[in-house]
Amino acid sequence: MMRPTPPDVLPLRHLLTTDGLSRPQILSILDLAESFLPVGARAVKKVPLLRGKTVVNLFFEPSTRTRMTFELAAKRLSADVLNLDVAHSSTRKGETLLDTLRNLEAMQMDMLVVRHAESGAADFFARHAAPHVSVLNAGDGRHAHPTQALLDMFTIRRHKADFTALTVVIVGDVAHSRVARSQIHALRILGVPDIRVVAPRTLLPVDIETLGVRVVPHLETALRDCDVVITLRLQRERMQGTFLPSEGEYFRHYGLDAARLALARPDALVMHPGPINRNVEIASAVADGPQSVILEQVTNGIAVRMAVMAQVLGRAPGQESAA
C-alpha cells in the first residue's frame, strides 16, 4: 500500500520566499542543483528538460543582472524565454496586475519570474495564478529574494559539511535587504545555530532578532571564529535621506578588510550577492582573495535557478506543496 508523500517533501509549485520552506524542500533543490552544475561546464551547455515551456521574465523593476541569470537558466533547460520590461508596457497604460496575469495565463505561459519594487507582488501573482502557472520571486521590495538565498546555501554546503555546526555573520544594509531576510530564513531552516547580524543602527530593522539572529554591535566581535561572512550590497539607490555619513565612514566601521577577516576562522568563506561596491562593503583584496566565493556564487546561481525551474515545472499536476 502506498502512503501519500508528506507535504514537506513535495515539489514546490511556486518559489516566493524561503520563509516556511521545509528542510527537505531546500535540500531537494540543492541536490537537484548539484546535478545541473556540470551542465555549465560542458561543451553543449543545454539539457532538453523544459523544451516547449514558456518562461516570462516579468520585471517591474529593472535588473539586467538578475534577469540574465534567469534567462540563462531557462535557456539552458531549453525553455522559450520572453523578456517583458513592464516599465514600457501596458501596465503603464493603467492595466491592473491581475489583468496582466490573466493575459499572460491566456497566452499559456508556464512560468512567471517576477521582480517588483513592492513587497508582496510575487505573492499576489501566485495567489491568483491559474493551476498551470508557476511563479518565481526574483526579488520583491524589502521582502524576499529566495533564489539568491538558495544559491548562497548551495555555495556554503559545497564548502562546509554540516550546517548545524556553523557560525554565520551577515554584515551591512540589513534594513533594505530582501537578500538578508531570505538568507536568515534559509540558514535557520537548515539548522545554523549561530547567526550574527552587524549593521549601522539606521540600517537595522528593530524586529530583526525575532527572526532568530543575534545583533552584534561591532564587526570585530561578530567575526571572531565565524565560518561564513556574508557582506551585503549597500543599496545606495534604495536609500532615501541620509542613513549614512559617507561611504568612507561606512567602510571604516563595517567594511570587510583583511585585518578583520583574520579574526574569523582561517577557512571562513567570504560571500556577497553582487554587484560589489569595492572598498565600500568589502576591501578589494578580500573580494579577490582566496577565501572569497563571490564568483562561485554567480556560477552556482545558474545551477540553482535551473533546479528551481526544473522542480516547479517538472512536478506532476496536483502533486505539489501548498507553499
Add this chain to the structure above:
Amino acid sequence: MMRPTPPDVLPLRHLLTTDGLSRPQILSILDLAESFLPVGARAVKKVPLLRGKTVVNLFFEPSTRTRMTFELAAKRLSADVLNLDVAHSSTRKGETLLDTLRNLEAMQMDMLVVRHAESGAADFFARHAAPHVSVLNAGDGRHAHPTQALLDMFTIRRHKADFTALTVVIVGDVAHSRVARSQIHALRILGVPDIRVVAPRTLLPVDIETLGVRVVPHLETALRDCDVVITLRLQRERMQGTFLPSEGEYFRHYGLDAARLALARPDALVMHPGPINRNVEIASAVADGPQSVILEQVTNGIAVRMAVMAQVLGRAPGQESAA
C-alpha cells in the same frame, strides 16, 4: 488536366488588411488556427514547422503586448525571432524605410512583423519587399490590424455556428480604431448581415456607413437582440484635444454594464481587443462575467498568428495570392 487554383483560395504572401480578402482565404486561416490551438495546451508547446526561419518584429510604435503575441507565435513554430525596436535604431539616424527594408532583406529575413503609427507603413514594406520576404501588419495608424480582426472572427466562430445569421455591435472609439475597421471588413466578408456601430459623434468617422454598417445613436437600441458585442479600447493616448467630456461621462453613455448587456441575446458574446480600461469601456462585472470571451481572444490570438505565419511562410514560391 489540372486547372489553376483560383486566386481567392491561394495562400497569402502578406497579411496587410482584412479588406479585400476572400471568404475562402479567411476560412483557410481560421481552419489552420484551429489545428494550432491544441499546441498551446500541450506539455511541449512547440511544432517544428518554421525551424530555421527568421522573423523580425519591426516595431516603430512600441507595443509590448502585441510584440509578445507575435514573438510567442513565432517561437512556438520554432522560428528564430529578432526584436527590433526602431525608436532606438538607425531610422533615427535618418535611414529611409526603403533602406531599412533592403538591409533586412539582405540579412535574409523571412518575415517582417511591422507596427507603425502611420497608416500604410506595412503596405509600403509589402509593395517593395523581395520575393522571399513576407510582411505582416501588426497595426498601422488608424488603418488596419488584421490579425486582431482574424482572431476575433476565430473566437466568434467557435461560439456561433453561422456568420450569416449574426447581429454584431461595435461600440466605442471607432474613429481612432484600426481594430474596428479590420473587424468590419472581416465580418462583411464572412456574410454578417447586421453590423451596428455606436460611438460618440466626435469618435465616429463620417464615412463609416460606406463600409456596410449601420450607425445607431444609442447603445441600448443597438444592443437589442444582438449576438456579439465588441467593445473598443478608448485610445486615450492617441486622442488629441478634447473629444470626450470625461471617462465617467463616457461610461454613462457608452460603457457596457450588466443592465445594458441584458438587452442583448442571453447567449451574446462580449469581446474586447485588450488591454481593457475597467469601468470606462466595460464594467468589471461584465468583463469578468460568463458571457465575456476576452481572455479566450488572447489565447486564440496566438493560434491565429501561428496560422498566418505558417501560411505565408509555408506557401510554395509563386503559388500565392496577390493580396
Add this chain to the structure above:
Amino acid sequence: MMRPTPPDVLPLRHLLTTDGLSRPQILSILDLAESFLPVGARAVKKVPLLRGKTVVNLFFEPSTRTRMTFELAAKRLSADVLNLDVAHSSTRKGETLLDTLRNLEAMQMDMLVVRHAESGAADFFARHAAPHVSVLNAGDGRHAHPTQALLDMFTIRRHKADFTALTVVIVGDVAHSRVARSQIHALRILGVPDIRVVAPRTLLPVDIETLGVRVVPHLETALRDCDVVITLRLQRERMQGTFLPSEGEYFRHYGLDAARLALARPDALVMHPGPINRNVEIASAVADGPQSVILEQVTNGIAVRMAVMAQVLGRAPGQESAA
C-alpha cells in the same frame, strides 16, 4: 613526425582588430565564410555548430543594426544569445569593467561581443578573459571594427581575383572611422599595393600615411582607374563642433556621384558600411546602381560573422594564435 602548426594559421581565440593578423588568418576566415554563405539562402537557415554555446552581446554603445547581425549569426549557428544593454545595467551602478567580465565568465558565457564608445574596451576584456571565453570587437571608439573590415575583404574577393593588383579608394570621414582603420590594415595584409585616401582636411588624421596609404587631395584624381571605391558614413553624431560647412558642401566635394564614378574602371565596385546617408556620401543613383555591392556587404556580413564565431569557438583549447 608532426610539425607544430605555425602560429599565423592557428585559429584566432579573439578578434579585436585586423592590425597584426596574418594573411593566412584572414584567408582562413574568408574561406570559412564562403562555406556559410549558402546557409542564409536555404529553407532552414541554421547549422548546429554552436548548439549549447552562450553568446552575449555586450553593448555599451547602442547599435541596433550591428547587434542584430551578431545575434543573427549566432542564432544561425544555433547558439543561445543574450543581449545585454549595458546603458541600463549594473555598470551604471558603478561596477567596474573587470567585475562585469568576471561575472559573465562565472555565468559560463563562451563569447562576448563587445561594443564600446572608447577605444581599447574590447582589448581590455580579451586581455583579462578566462581561457574559455572569446571576445569579438564589434566596434570600439575610433580604433577598430574588424568584422566590418573582414566582410569588406570577403565582398571584394568575390568580385576581384587578385588583391595584389587592386587600387582601392577610401573616401570620407576617415578621422572618426574605426571602419577605415580596420579596412586599411586588412587591405595591406592582403597585399593591395595602392590605397588612396580622400577626406576633408578636418576629417583626416595627420598620421594616416604611416598606415601605408596615399592621401589624395581631390576625389576625381583618386578615382582614376581604381577598382574599388569605399565610401564612409559621415559620422554626424560623433562629430563635435564644426568640421564641415554643410552636407551639401560635403557632397559637392566628396560625394560619389555618377560623373565621378565614371572616372573609375568600368567594373569598379562601390562599397559603404551602412547605414548610408543618401546624397551626402553617395548619390542615390550610385548607391542603387549596377556597380554598388552595398547590400551584398550586408548579406556577406552574416556569413563572415558566422565564420569568426565558428572559428574562435571551434578551436581546440590551447590551439590558438596569440592574437
